[in-house]
Amino acid sequence: MNEQPKYTDFHPRWFRRRMSTYWWLKRWSYVMFILRELSSVFIAWSIVFLLLLTRAVSQGQEGYEQFLAWSKNPVVVGLNVISLLFVGFHAVTWFNLAPKAMVVRLRGRRVPALWIAGSNYAAWALVSALVAWLILGG
Amino acid sequence: MADRIILQVTRYRPEDEAQPTFREYEVPCPKEWVVLDGLNYVKDHLDGTLSHRWSCRMGICGSCGMTVNGEPKLTCATFLSDYAPGPVRVEPLANFPIIRDLVVEIGDFMQKLAHVKPWIIRQEEKPLSEGEYQQTPEELDAYKQYSMCINCMLCYAACPVYGLDPKFLGPAAIALAQRYNLDSRDQGEKERMELLSQHEGIWGCTFVGDCTKACPKNVDPAGAIQRYKLKAALAWLKDIFVPRGAK
Numbered sequence: 001m002n003e004q005p006k007y008t009d010f011h012p013r014w015f016r017r018r019m020s021t022y023w024w025l026k027r028w029s030y031v032m033f034i035l036r037e038l039s040s041v042f043i044a045w046s047i048v049f050l051l052l053l054t055r056a057v058s059q060g061q062e063g064y065e066q067f068l069a070w071s072k073n074p075v076v077v078g079l080n081v082i083s084l085l086f087v088g089f090h091a092v093t094w095f096n097l098a099p100k101a102m103v104v105r106l107r108g109r110r111v112p113a114l115w116i117a118g119s120n121y122a123a124w125a126l127v128s129a130l131v132a133w134l135i136l137g138g
Numbered sequence: 139m140a141d142r143i144i145l146q147v148t149r150y151r152p153e154d155e156a157q158p159t160f161r162e163y164e165v166p167c168p169k170e171w172v173v174l175d176g177l178n179y180v181k182d183h184l185d186g187t188l189s190h191r192w193s194c195r196m197g198i199c200g201s202c203g204m205t206v207n208g209e210p211k212l213t214c215a216t217f218l219s220d221y222a223p224g225p226v227r228v229e230p231l232a233n234f235p236i237i238r239d240l241v242v243e244i245g246d247f248m249q250k251l252a253h254v255k256p257w258i259i260r261q262e263e264k265p266l267s268e269g270e271y272q273q274t275p276e277e278l279d280a281y282k283q284y285s286m287c288i289n290c291m292l293c294y295a296a297c298p299v300y301g302l303d304p305k306f307l308g309p310a311a312i313a314l315a316q317r318y319n320l321d322s323r324d325q326g327e328k329e330r331m332e333l334l335s336q337h338e339g340i341w342g343c344t345f346v347g348d349c350t351k352a353c354p355k356n357v358d359p360a361g362a363i364q365r366y367k368l369k370a371a372l373a374w375l376k377d378i379f380v381p382r383g384a385k
């Protein structure tokens with residue numbers, strides 16, 4: 001809705017409670033909410049990191065080695081570990097959301113949420129295994 | 139079990155005080171009493187100035203929603219004995235302005251409900267002579283869950299996004315839009331999509347999921363919103379990738 005909610009006008013006696021600065025600590029689900037909002041920073045970082053890697057590769061052997069040396073820096077490693085955790089957290093949120101977003105009916109019955117989430121996790125594992133095989137084995 | 143329990147009730151009398159305060163009342167606590175019975179006992183026997191809303195006492199009218207020990211609850215469906223030995227804190231629903239005591243202002247919610255066009259929209263009405271629009275049990279099942287909403291606003295009280303940004307359309311209004319979109323007789327999905335795919339519509343939701351936990355009618359508004367997001371995203375993709383003529 002684009003308009004300002006109308007109830008705020010002309011009623012000085014209605015008491016509007018303010019959410020305290022620490023409202024998000026009151027409940028586990030609210031903490032998760034704030035963490036998800038915060039994670040965007042780390043997701044952005046992992047994209048920047050990927051772009052830097054691409055640039056380094058395009059600069060040939062020397063550039064790539066410089067990049068590798070720089071990524072060994074404990075600060076960069078730490079940042080990447082945190083980013084990985086956040087990306088994992090996002091993936092889990094996403095897979096738990098999938099059965100809510102996809103309502104699949106088979107022979108008139110709704111397919112149980114567990115199946116949909118399960119098949120998403122299975123696909124995730126499969127793709128990860130494939131990528132790992134490509135990089136490490138292939 | 140103790141046969142009496144203390145209620146700590148929010149009082150706000152705008153003509154005399156600048157902020158809400160708490161007042162304690164001791165009420166009987168037989169095992170069949172709900173929080174609403176306790177409040178009615180206060181009103182009838184202890185303090186007639188207490189204001190609170192209720193009507194059906196059976197989880198149908200949706201008017202008795204309050205915050206009980208920090209959780210949004212229908213007070214007619216929340217047993218006092220579950221909180222024994224007490225005290226039980228009864229506050230107005232969160233995220234809404236307080237008018238007096240336990241009564242909150244719901245005009246914003248009412249506007250939002252109407253905003254999503256919650257009625258059957260037809261491009262063309264068929265003539266009366268052709269009879270009613272019939273529906274199979276499966277077609278009814280497709281939207282029945284969303285039609286169970288009693289507009290109690292517990293989901294709005296549970297939603298931190300609504301608390302932070304009152305412009306957010308909110309769980310029940312979006313679930314209500316879905317109720318009509320999924321109705322086989324309705325043809326208004328496109329019109330509603332324009333209203334709902336805005337930032338303050340479905341995209342405001344970040345899937346906290348507390349609306350669904352708070353809902354006394356198992357409407358699952360969080361699910362309704364995620365379904366809508368998927369649909370909006372697919373429609374957007376289709377707009378980009380399918381050439382105009384082919385649609």
Ligand code: SF4
Nearest residue numbers: 287288290291293353
């Ligand atoms: S969706 Fe559930 S919690 Fe929200 S108003 Fe409807 S019945 Fe109440």
Ligand code: FES
Nearest residue numbers: 194195200202214
């Ligand atoms: S009094 Fe009607 S829902 Fe509680």
